[in-house]
Amino acid sequence: MAAAGPAPQYPPQPPQQQYPPQPPQGYSPQQYPPGYQGYPQMPPQRPSSPWKWVGIIGGIVALVLVALVVISGMGDDPTDPPKGQVAASAIKKGPIITNKVNEESQAPQGELSSVPQATDLIYASVQIEVKQGDVLGAKWYYGGQQQTHLDTELPVTDGDFSGWASFNISNDGDPWPKGNYKVEIYLNGKKSGEKAFEVK
Secondary structure (H helix, E strand, O other): OOOOOOOOOOOOOOOOOOOOOOOOOOOOOOOOOOOOOOOOOOOOOOOOOHHHHHHHHHHHHHHHHHHHHHHHHHHOOOOOOOOOOOOOOEEEEEEEEEOOEOOOOOOEOOOOOEEOOOOOEEEEEEEEEEOOOOEEEEEEEEOOEEOHHHOEEEEOOOOOEEEEEEEEEEOOOOOOOOEEEEEEEEEOOEEEEEEEEEEO
8 A cells, every 4th residue: 555645835915905995885865856845645534423323324214214115015915905094894703692782883792591581682693893884683593483573783984993882682571482593694684694592
């Protein structure tokens, strides 16, 4: 194995070149067009007025109200009669047999399934909805036989009506004959209800 020789010798390097000091670099002032005021400014903003929100909320409320009116109007039937008028003639309730009615409303004061012989008047009360020109009628029966002399008709002559009407019969102060009775109620010639009762 060959012996290692001495490390190679490099010739000395000349000193690095020295640069003369540089004079400080000056920048020419920036030129701006006449009237330049720096960065453009946003126009001044006016403070938000509380009345603006009142107007917005009021508008929303108005829209809601209009929507409710439209929706409720959609449910109305244009064929519905104006308030206070009768939609269709009908016997709503009855007849109810009683011996006493309210003089003003004609509403029955109680209901009887059997009538005492000594009763003065026997009423058949009905709750009705009728129109001008309708005709209410009552036919009375005793022992299965029609008592035509007791039949009654009530024409409606004072406009549409909704409430109670009463038919009554009397035996001229004499006791009623005992037995089975019946009354039939008619509206414009069509039977609309009936009620059987007994006199004891």
